[in-house]
Amino acid sequence: MSLETYKPGSYPNLPPPAGTVGVYGWLKNNLFSSVSNSLLTILSVILLYYLIDSIIGWFFFDAVFDADSKIECRKINDGACWAVITRRVGQFVYGFYPEAERWRIDLTFYTMFFAFAPLLYPDLPKRKWLLWFSGIYPIFAFILINGGFFGLPKIEYSLFGGFMLTVILGVSGIVCSLPIGILLALGRQSKLTVVRTLSVCFIEFMRGVPLITLLFVASSMLNYFMPPGTNFSILVRVIIMFTFFSAAYIAEVIRGGIQAIPKGQYEAADALGLNYWQTTRFITLPQALKISIPGIVNTFIGLYKDTTLVVVIGLLDPLGIGRAALADTKWNGLSTETYLFVALFFFVSCFAMSRYSLWLENKLNTENK
Amino acid sequence: MVIKKNTSSKPVIEIKEMHKWFGTFHVLKNISLGVNQGERIVICGPSGSGKSTLIRCINRLEVHQRGDIIVNDVELTGDLKNLEAIRSDVGMVFQSFNLFPHLTVLENCTLAPIWVKGLPKKDANELAMELLTRVKIPEQALKFPGQLSGGQQQRVAIARSLCMQPKIMLFDEPTSALDPEMIKEVLDTMIELAETGMTMLVVTHEMGFAKKVADSVIFMDEGEIIEQNDPKNFFNNPKNDRTKLFLSQILNH
Numbered sequence: 001m002s003l004e005t006y007k008p009g010s011y012p013n014l015p016p017p018a019g020t021v022g023v024y025g026w027l028k029n030n031l032f033s034s035v036s037n038s039l040l041t042i043l044s045v046i047l048l049y050y051l052i053d054s055i056i057g058w059f060f061f062d063a064v065f066d067a068d069s070k071i072e073c074r075k076i077n078d079g080a081c082w083a084v085i086t087r088r089v090g091q092f093v094y095g096f097y098p099e100a101e102r103w104r105i106d107l108t109f110y111t112m113f114f115a116f117a118p119l120l121y122p123d124l125p126k127r128k129w130l131l132w133f134s135g136i137y138p139i140f141a142f143i144l145i146n147g148g149f150f151g152l153p154k155i156e157y158s159l160f161g162g163f164m165l166t167v168i169l170g171v172s173g174i175v176c177s178l179p180i181g182i183l184l185a186l187g188r189q190s191k192l193t194v195v196r197t198l199s200v201c202f203i204e205f206m207r208g209v210p211l212i213t214l215l216f217v218a219s220s221m222l223n224y225f226m227p228p229g230t231n232f233s234i235l236v237r238v239i240i241m242f243t244f245f246s247a248a249y250i251a252e253v254i255r256g257g258i259q260a261i262p263k264g265q266y267e268a269a270d271a272l273g274l275n276y277w278q279t280t281r282f283i284t285l286p287q288a289l290k291i292s293i294p295g296i297v298n299t300f301i302g303l304y305k306d307t308t309l310v311v312v313i314g315l316l317d318p319l320g321i322g323r324a325a326l327a328d329t330k331w332n333g334l335s336t337e338t339y340l341f342v343a344l345f346f347f348v349s350c351f352a353m354s355r356y357s358l359w360l361e362n363k364l365n366t367e368n369k
Numbered sequence: 370m371v372i373k374k375n376t377s378s379k380p381v382i383e384i385k386e387m388h389k390w391f392g393t394f395h396v397l398k399n400i401s402l403g404v405n406q407g408e409r410i411v412i413c414g415p416s417g418s419g420k421s422t423l424i425r426c427i428n429r430l431e432v433h434q435r436g437d438i439i440v441n442d443v444e445l446t447g448d449l450k451n452l453e454a455i456r457s458d459v460g461m462v463f464q465s466f467n468l469f470p471h472l473t474v475l476e477n478c479t480l481a482p483i484w485v486k487g488l489p490k491k492d493a494n495e496l497a498m499e500l501l502t503r504v505k506i507p508e509q510a511l512k513f514p515g516q517l518s519g520g521q522q523q524r525v526a527i528a529r530s531l532c533m534q535p536k537i538m539l540f541d542e543p544t545s546a547l548d549p550e551m552i553k554e555v556l557d558t559m560i561e562l563a564e565t566g567m568t569m570l571v572v573t574h575e576m577g578f579a580k581k582v583a584d585s586v587i588f589m590d591e592g593e594i595i596e597q598n599d600p601k602n603f604f605n606n607p608k609n610d611r612t613k614l615f616l617s618q619i620l621n622h
Contacts, residue, residue, distance in 0.1 A: 262465075264463060264465050264466075264467035265467060267430055267463065267467060268461075268467035268469070268526075270428075270456065271428055271430065271459075271460070271461040271530075272480070272481035272485065272529070272530070272533060273453055273456035273457045273481060273533065274480070274484065274485060278484050278485070282469075282480055283469055286471045287469075287471055290471065364471070366470055366513035366514075
């Protein structure tokens with residue numbers, strides 16, 4: 001078929017040849033581009049079918065969701081025995097927090113979303129008002145969880161555990177380590193020798209030591225370093241260690257972002273008469289943080305998962321609770337179910353963080369909107 | 370077209386026996402230069418001759434080591450107060466535009482007026498729109514720099530500098546990074562600016578611009594001012610051999 005002839009300068013934009021775009025084009029290009037590729041596609045589909053079929057069977061159709069013990073479970077069906085979770089879900093979520101007071105944890109958890117929403121979504125309506133709530137939220141959360149004020153009974157930290165402990169440690173660590181990390185990154189780039197040296201020492205020390213050592217220090221030694229008369233609870237000490245540890249990593253990630261900013265940006269800011277803090281606030285940090293988002297979220301996810309390490313100093317995080325459940329003779333041997341459940345919880349939280357970071361990167365991309 | 374000269378004899382920039390080194394490399398040698406109010410000076414010379422460094426010394430993006438630079442009766446020293454005063458009086462346009470990519474065109478223009486000069490946001494927006502209109506891109510105000518063409522970006526950069534209402538404008542090879550068809554729109558903007566009586570120092574190889582606009586053309590080589598003359602004599606009757614060679618290289622192609 002010959003294409004029509006056009007006068008020079010009047011050639012129209014033609015649609016692409018049939019079968020190169022759209023669903024059909026995609027399938028043809030990606031799954032059935034050659035004989036061997038088509039065979040592989042068909043083989044994979046068959047394999048996936050059998051795999052998924054048996055997995056779904058074990059997870060759902062053959063699974064037992066309520067029973068008194070593992071033996072009961074097995075009598076009913078041969079899939080997963082989720083009874084170990086359903087019977088102990090309270091412990092998995094709240095640790096040994098007294099049952100009558102668990103509403104306080106629920107309230108803290110749900111209101112957390114209102115506190116974070118204005119920070120995470122800059123276009124939120126009424127953002128200014130919600131930001132006030134974000135500001136007082138830490139105090140609000142502390143009073144609710146800890147108690148001892150307004151007639152709320154005080155709850156001992158030793159009773160904290162489960163996912164609640166993970167979220168408390170993870171969220172506090174994340175929230176505190178970002179600003180400290182930013183300051184350390186700026187400090188490391190500072191022209192002031194004292195500030196720079198202190199930042200470098202702190203970062204290198206924290207990065208150079210295994211987190212687990214820091215946790216042992218937190219549990220045994222940290223009070224020696226504190227001024228006399230202060231006695232932080234173990235939970236606060238652990239949060240401090242998590243914060244410092246991930247702040248050091250975040251500082252390095254952000255330093256990478258700062259160094260990626262072209263020199264011309266600072267020259268333009270200087271030429272316009274902006275001073276150091278104005279340049280930092282309006283030019284350096286917005287660009288550096290945007291570049292660093294994947295690295296920062298990476299560090300956050302790492303920190304969040306590292307909270308499981310507190311099990312070595314005797315705090316009952318979800319893994320600790322799981323271990324306790326498995327030690328129970330009724331549930332002995334159900335480690336697959338237990339650990340899968342804990343893994344699922346971590347996966348959901350970390351996947352949410354990862355998705356948010358992609359969304360934010362996309363939103364902040366001003367190049368080709 | 371010849372732009373009416375409206376220079377006065379009051380020097381706004383005075384450079385006296387100024388030297389600068391990069392490490393041990395002597396980039397600027399014994400520079401003395403006076404620029405009067407409203408004067409338009411074009412600086413040309415081969416690459417590496419120190420012409421960019423010279424104008425970057427005038428707003429202290431580069432620090433000179435010997436001699437004096439006096440801008441608007443303020444001497445350039447390490448004193449931060451002097452520096453602030455000079456930088457809000459001296460605007461600068463860069464070869465690579467250096468717009469802030471995370472801010473809209475309008476925000477690029479209003480940032481410094483709001484935070485350095487303390488202008489209310491509303492006034493800053495009005496001023497910015499007025500200047501964006503002057504550089505003929507008011508309709509791009511809410512876009513991001515990355516969405517504009519090079520010529521448009523450079524015009525935004527000019528508007529951004531003008532928003533600080535400077536008394537002196539420095540241009541560091543403003544058209545060197547542009548595609549040929551965009552050079553004209555930027556030069557036209559600069560010619561219009563010259564017509565308003567702005568004091569301008571322009572590092573450029575656009576000799577057409579120099580002939581049309583400059584009151585005085587400076588030729589630099591190896592860190593020295595080799596020759597300074599009015600455009601007519603500079604182009605028709607260069608005195609120094611190096612100037613002749615340079616002119617023959619850039620004009621005959």
